[in-house]
Amino acid sequence: MEKISLPGKVAVVTGGARGIGKAFVQRLLEKGAKLPSHFQVVILDILKDEGEASLKDLQEKFGRDNVYFYYCDVTNGKLFEDLLKSINKDIGKLDIMVNNAGVCNEDDWEQTIHINLIGVIRGTKQATELMRRDKGGNGGVILNMSSIAGLEPFKGIETYCATKHGLVGFTKTMALNSEDADWGIRYHCMCPVGVDTALVHKLKQITGQEYFDHAVEKTGGLLSIEGLTEEFLKMILYSDNRCLAIVKPTGVQYLEMEKKTN
Ligand SMILES: NC(=O)C1=CN([C@@H]2O[C@H](COP(=O)(O)OP(=O)(O)OC[C@H]3O[C@@H](n4cnc5c(N)ncnc54)[C@H](O)[C@@H]3O)[C@@H](O)[C@H]2O)C=CC1
Numbered sequence: 068m069e070k071i072s073l074p075g076k077v078a079v080v081t082g083g084a085r086g087i088g089k090a091f092v093q094r095l096l097e098k099g100a101k102l103p104s105h106f107q108v109v110i111l112d113i114l115k116d117e118g119e120a121s122l123k124d125l126q127e128k129f130g131r132d133n134v135y136f137y138y139c140d141v142t143n144g145k146l147f148e149d150l151l152k153s154i155n156k157d158i159g160k161l162d163i164m165v166n167n168a169g170v171c172n173e174d175d176w177e178q179t180i181h182i183n184l185i186g187v188i189r190g191t192k193q194a195t196e197l198m199r200r201d202k203g204g205n206g207g208v209i210l211n212m213s214s215i216a217g218l219e220p221f222k223g224i225e226t227y228c229a230t231k232h233g234l235v236g237f238t239k240t241m242a243l244n245s246e247d248a249d250w251g252i253r254y255h256c257m258c259p260v261g262v263d264t265a266l267v268h269k270l271k272q273i274t275g276q277e278y279f280d281h282a283v284e285k286t287g288g289l290l291s292i293e294g295l296t297e298e299f300l301k302m303i304l305y306s307d308n309r310c311l312a313i314v315k316p317t318g319v320q321y322l323e324m325e326k327k328t329n
């Protein structure tokens with residue numbers, strides 16, 4: 068049974084202008100389009116051209132009022148928090164928050180931490196404030212994009228691994244907080260293996276062909292973006308709070324995060 072019904076709901080996807088985030092936006096809208104009433108998705112990204120192009124394409128397919136794009140750098144704390152507050156106020160609610168924006172740049176490792184870890188923590192905390200039932204919100208779902216690199220080390224991408232490991236611990240703890248205080252919010256963490264895009268193949272430049280091939284084999288092969296997107300939708304619709312998904316082409320392993328201890 069669905070844990071959230073999409074009619075009338077509002078979702079925000081960071082880093083939704085291209086790649087995995089764009090595929091998530093499209094899949095949510097496809098699902099929403101079959102519903103009798105509106106389902107709205109807001110894309111937040113720093114890529115103005117890609118964002119505007121995605122907006123035009125998705126508005127043509129799914130309707131002008133069902134998809135929005137706003138420039139947002141998740142490292143600009145005030146801009147990001149203010150945007151989430153105004154989406155909640157102007158559209159009327161925020162039900163699904165997908166913290167997907169992420170980079171892998173060891174040359175600028177501090178920026179990688181700002182985007183992948185601080186940006187996701189900020190997005191999660193602000194969305195939590197707006198959703199918490201005990202604070203007048205309607206509850207909701209928050210999904211944070213980690214990676215298999217959040218559970219295992221990968222040569223050459225140490226800061227990326229640190230940020231993705233950090234997200235696993237952070238999301239697990241938020242899930243416990245929610246359960247303990249009855250916020251009505253589900254917290255999920257996705258840990259996919261490499262997704263078969265041009266981007267992941269760039270890892271070869273960092274790790275070398277041999278290690279890259281070894282890493283891909285060790286993690287069960289590269290995943291298609293469509294396969295990942297189907298698992299994403301299932302998590303949003305059906306998962307329990309505290310659910311972490313390791314997504315591989317061979318299947319999905321759902322790990323329940325730690326049980327409540329007291
Ligand atoms: N591609 C892969 O194999 C895997 C990717 N992931 C994670 O999935 C997420 C999406 O990755 P991809 O689609 O592959 O990468 P991508 O580079 O195609 O997309 C990332 C998006 O985040 C946006 N972004 C970057 N910095 C931003 C900022 N400061 N503020 C707002 N938006 C920003 C980019 O503009 C871009 O649209 C990332 O968190 C990544 O770590 C996880 C596992 C595997």
Ligand SMILES: CCCCCC(=O)/C=C/[C@H]1C=CC(=O)[C@@H]1CCCCCCC(=O)O
Nearest residue numbers: 170171214216260261266267269270282283
């Ligand atoms: C077997 C691979 C396991 C790691 C999978 C992963 O999490 C991949 C992440 C990619 C998502 C966003 C990125 O930026 C990652 C790709 C890294 C490409 C490196 C780019 C280097 C450069 O631009 O110079």
